[in-house]
Amino acid sequence: VEATIPEPLREAWRKYSAKPFTQKSEIELEFVRHIETTLARSLFNCDELAAYSGIALAFRDRLIIEWNKTQQRQTFADQKRIYYLSLEFLMGRALDNAMLNVGLKDVAKEALGDLGFRIEDVISQEHDAALGNGGLGRLAACFLDSMATLNYPAWGYGLRYRYGIFKQEIVDGYQVEIPDYWLDFNPWEFPRHDITVNVQFYGTVNKQRDTQGRTTHIWQGGETVQAVAYDVPIPGYGTPTTNNLRLWSSKATSGEFNFQKFNAGDYESAVADEQRAETISAVLYPNDNLERGKELRLKQQYFWCAASLYDIVRRFKKTKRAWNEFPDQVAIQLNDTHPTLAIVELQRILVDIEVLEWDEAWHIVTHTFGYTNHTVLPEALEKWSVPMMQNLLPRHLQIIYDINLFFLQSVEKRFPTDRDILARVSIIEESHPKMVRMAYLAIIGSQKVNGVAELHSDLIKTTIFKDFVDICGPDKFTNVTNGITPRRWLHQANPRLSELIASKLGGYGFLKDLALLEELEDFINDKEFRKSWVEIKLMNKTRLAKHIKEATGYQVNPNALFDVQVKRIHEYKRQQLNIFGVIHRYLAIKAMDPKERAKPVPRVSIFGGKAAPGYWMAKTIIHLINKVASVINNDPDVGDLLKVIFVADYNVSKAEMICPASDISEHISTAGTEASGTSNMKFVLNGGLIIGTCDGANIEITREIGEQNIFLFGNLAEDVEELRHRHYYGDFKLDMHLAKVFDAIKGGMFGPPDDFAALLSSVESHSDYYLVSDDFLSYIETQELVDEAFRNQDEWTDKCITSVARMGFFSSDRVITEYAESIWNVEQLDMGKENE
Ligand code: C3B
Missing domain, CATH: 3.40.50.2000 (Glycogen Phosphorylase B;)
Known part of the structure; x- marks a missing residue:
C-alpha cells in the first residue's frame, strides 16, 4: 500500500487531525486520558509522579503536532x-520549559490545581x-x-x-x-x-x-x-x-x-x-x-x-x-x-x-x-x-x-x-x-x-x-x-524576577529581545520596584536555604551574603583558591577578640560541582571543602558568621534554583584558561554580582555592565607565561597568608594532613601551575571589598539592577544570529502571519 493517502480520502483524515490545545478543559481531558489509558491507572489512582507523566504526555502530544507542521514548513520552504x-x-x-515556551504554563497550573496537584511539585518529579x-x-x-x-x-x-x-x-x-x-x-x-x-x-x-x-x-x-x-x-x-x-x-x-x-x-x-x-x-x-x-x-x-x-x-x-x-x-x-x-x-x-x-x-x-x-x-x-x-x-x-x-x-x-x-x-x-x-x-x-x-x-x-x-x-x-537563553535562565529559573521586570517594561518582550532590559535603569530610583527586587532575592535565598537544610542538615541564614561557586571541579577553575580563602577567613574570625566578631559580614560559602571520576586532584578538592565545612559549621565561635556548604549532585535543575539565590558568584580561573564561562552570565542576569579574574567572558561582562559593578582581581593572561616560567626556575615564594592556611591544614585542623598533601604540594613544590599563590593576596583583599560593598545594601542593589539592565548582549539569540549571519549563511524561516 502507498504511504500517502489518496486525495479523495483526505477529507476524512483532516476531520480527525489533532489540534494543538489551548484551553484548560482540553488539558484536563488529555491529562486524565493519559493517566487512565497510556499509564493504565484506574481513575483517582494518581500520585505526583503519575501526574507528572500525565501532563508531560499531554504536552508531548502538543509539541509533536507543531513539530510535524514545522518539518513540513521547512521542507516546503x-x-x-x-x-x-x-x-x-x-x-x-523539559516540562516546565515546554509549558512556558508554548505559553500555557498558567493554564496548566490551573488545570493541575483543579485535579488536586501543585504545579511545582509535579515539575520537580522530572528526571x-x-x-x-x-x-x-x-x-x-x-x-x-x-x-x-x-x-x-x-x-x-x-x-x-x-x-x-x-x-x-x-x-x-x-x-x-x-x-x-x-x-x-x-x-x-x-x-x-x-x-x-x-x-x-x-x-x-x-x-x-x-x-x-x-x-x-x-x-x-x-x-x-x-x-x-x-x-x-x-x-x-x-x-x-x-x-x-x-x-x-x-x-x-x-x-x-x-x-x-x-x-x-x-x-x-x-x-x-x-x-x-x-x-x-x-x-x-x-x-x-x-x-x-x-x-x-x-x-x-x-x-x-x-x-x-x-x-x-x-x-x-x-x-x-x-x-x-x-x-x-x-x-x-x-x-x-x-x-x-x-x-x-x-x-x-x-x-x-x-x-x-x-x-x-x-x-x-x-x-x-x-x-x-x-x-x-x-x-x-x-x-x-x-x-x-x-x-x-x-x-x-x-x-x-x-x-x-x-x-x-x-x-x-x-x-x-x-x-x-x-x-x-x-x-x-x-x-x-x-x-x-x-x-x-x-x-x-x-x-x-x-x-x-x-x-x-x-x-x-x-x-x-x-x-x-x-x-x-x-x-x-x-x-x-557565548550566551544563554533568557527563557530558561531568567523566566523559568526566576519567575518572580521575570514578572517584576515585565511589570515595569510593559510585558515579556525582553524574553525575545534581551536588549530591552536596558529600560530597567529608568526604574533604579523607584522605591516600590527596589523593594520588590530585594524581596525577590531574599525569597530565592530562602528557597535555597531550605534545600540546604534538607540536603545537608545545616541551617544557613538567608540574610547572610551568599557566595557561590558552582561548576565542574577543575584545578584551572580554582575551587582550591576559594576554599583556601574560606580557611583564611575562618582563621581571621578565630583570631578575633569575641567582641570584634560582630564586625565581619556573615557569609555562606556555597560550592557545587562534579569531579571526573579519574581526576584525583579534583576529588581531593571536594574532600577538603567537605572537611572544612564540617569543622567550621560546627564551631560555636563562628555561628552565623561563616558557613560552608557543598551542594551534592549539581545539575541543570539545581542551577535553576542556585543562580537566582546568589549575592556574589565566583568565576576565578587562572587568566587565559576559561574559554568563556556561561554561568557567570546566568548569575548576573539573576541579579547577583561577580568576583572574577580577567578571563573569558568576564571581560566582556565587565565592558557591558561597567567596572564599578564587578569585583575583578588577579594576574592578567599576558603575565601568566612569564610567572610560570619564573616558578619553573625556582623563583617562587608562597604567599604569607596562604602559608598560614597551609600551616592550619598541615596541623591537622581539617583531618589527617596526608589527605591533602598532594594538593598543597601542587602549589608549594610543583611550580603552582595555576598561580594560586600569585593571586591569593589580591583574592582575599578583593573579598574584603565585597564585604564592604555588601554592608551598603542600597548601593549593592544599585549595582545589581544596573548589571541586569546591561546584560542584553549575553542572550543566546544574539549568538545564534551571529553564527547564522557570519558563519552559516542561513536565513530564518518566514513565518508570515503565524508568528504574530
Ligand atoms: C567549556 C569551557 O570550559 C567554558 O569556558 C565554555 O564557556 C563552554 O565550554 C562553552 O563554550 N568546555 C567544556 O565544557 N568542555 C570541554 N571539553 C571544553 C570546554
Missing part, C-alpha cells in the same frame, strides 16, 4: 538548514536529561532553544546515552559516583524504528578499477552496528516552530551478523555480540576539558558522525540538486573537535560512494563545515592514536593522510624556507605512537573557526593555532561570544 553536531546536550528538565558534562553541553542546549525561537531551520544531532552524567553523592566527605539510568520513563522522545543507519567499523580497504579506469576504494567493514533515531521536539518560545533534536541509539543489526554464530549453536556469543553493539551509545564519558583516548569513545564519535551524515545526505538527495549545491543547502557546525570525523566521512561519501573527483569533493566539504573551539587546555585537545584509527577506521585514516598530504604540499609551496612549519602543522604528530591531531583536521576541513569569547578567540590565534592564521589567513578565524 526548501532553504539552507543548520545541523548542530554535539556529543553533549545538557537539556535538564534531568543530563547528556552532558558542563558548559559545552549546556551551550548546545541553549542554542537549540534560540534556533527554534528565531525560526531557524535547524537540527541537533547527538547520541542517546542510556547513562547520562553520573549522580554525585558525598559520603564521609568523598565524592561517590552513581550511574544515572534515566530512560525508565522519558516522555520527550519519539523512537523512529523506521529511521536506521548501518554503521561499519574495522575491516579492510581494497582498491578496484571501475569501468572508466578510475581507482576506487572499497571498505569492507568487519563489524556493522545499527543506529536508530530517537527524536526530541524542541519548542521555540512564542512561535509555533518546533525543531528536532535527533539522538542515535546503537543496536545490533537485525539478523545478519549473529546468524552464522546462531546456526553454529553459539547462542551465547551471538547475544554477547548484540550487547557489544548496544554498548556504543551506553554511556556519556564523564570528562570535562580532558580527553582519555579510549577506543570506545572513538567508536561513539564515528557511529554518531556516520549516522548523522547519512541522514543529512539522504535529505539533501531528496531535493535532487547537484552536488555543488550542497554547501548552499547544508551548514554543519562542529561543537568542539568531537565530531571532526564528519569531515572525513563526507569526503568518503563523496569520493568513494558518489564518485566525485577528490578536489570537487573537498571543495564541497570545506564550504560546509564550521568548527567551534572551546578550550586551549592541552589535556583537552583531542588526539587519536594512528594505530587505533588504522584498526577501527582504515579507510578514514587513508583519507586523513591524503588530506594532510595535499595540505602540506600547499604549505610547502607558500613557505618554502620555513623548515619546521610542516612538522608543526601536520595533522599527524610524529610521536610514538603517531597521533592524529583532530583540531588541525577540523581547521583544515572547515570554512570558519571560532572561539567563544574575545580573549579566547585572540588566544587561539596567537598560541595554539598561530601557524594556521599565517597559512589560512586571519579571516578564517573569528569570535562569537
